[in-house]
Amino acid sequence: MNKLELISALKKEAGISKLEAAKVVQIFLESMTDALVIGERVEIRGLCSIFIKNYKSYTGRNPKTGKKVAIHSKKLPFFKSGKELKERVNY
Amino acid sequence: MALTKSYIVARVHELGFTKKKSVETIESLLEIIKTTLEKGEDVLISGFGKFCVKNKMERRGRNPSTGSDLVLRKRKVVTFKCSGKLRDKINGRKYQK
Numbered sequence: 001m002n003k004l005e006l007i008s009a010l011k012k013e014a015g016i017s018k019l020e021a022a023k024v025v026q027i028f029l030e031s032m033t034d035a036l037v038i039g040e041r042v043e044i045r046g047l048c049s050i051f052i053k054n055y056k057s058y059t060g061r062n063p064k065t066g067k068k069v070a071i072h073s074k075k076l077p078f079f080k081s082g083k084e085l086k087e088r089v090n091y
Numbered sequence: 092m093a094l095t096k097s098y099i100v101a102r103v104h105e106l107g108f109t110k111k112k113s114v115e116t117i118e119s120l121l122e123i124i125k126t127t128l129e130k131g132e133d134v135l136i137s138g139f140g141k142f143c144v145k146n147k148m149e150r151r152g153r154n155p156s157t158g159s160d161l162v163l164r165k166r167k168v169v170t171f172k173c174s175g176k177l178r179d180k181i182n183g184r185k186y187q188k
Contacts, residue, residue, distance in 0.1 A: 001127045002135045006120075013119040020106065024116055027102045029139050035094035037180050043093045047121055050171070052181060075181050077140075079171030088129045089144060090167045 036077055046084035053078045128169055140173045
């Protein structure tokens with residue numbers, strides 16, 4: 001399922017217009033993105049929690065050539081599925 | 092402070108929906124995502140990331156606190172793969188293709 005399919009599913013399920021459904025999905029994604037950008041945790045009960053993990057810089061190797069490459073420190077979102085989702089997916 | 096459903100609901104309310112309708116709409120949205128994943132179908136959100144359902148094989152594991160052997164059964168888990176766009180935003184970079 002992609003974003004467009006999600007929007008039309010929401011339109012049908014909630015009985016709202018396509019434009020409204022698109023706005024709701026937009027708000028949902030934007031809120032999560034904005035929170036993660038400022039390093040805030042996202043916690044949606046039943047679905048998931050996402051928080052930012054800091055990864056230190058390290059010297060890696062290009063697996064093809066074996067050359068050393070410096071990997072800069074980075075931040076990545078870390079996802080944990082919620083209890084309800086976990087149980088429903090693995091029934 | 093973590094971002095929770097109530098903040099998202101409040102922002103939907105600003106669109107002009109009643110409070111009740113805002114809660115219901117967000118619940119519907121979450122339910123659609125959960126039902127899709129439950130069916131084993133991935134949810135791909137361009138610019139954000141994808142929620143994938145992965146099949147894990149049975150494997151032998153250990154209880155970390157007691158050290159006793161145990162068998163972890165075959166199971167399904169949900170994973171999240173962050174999109175390049177989101178990753179760049181988090182790291183304070185402009186998205187470049």
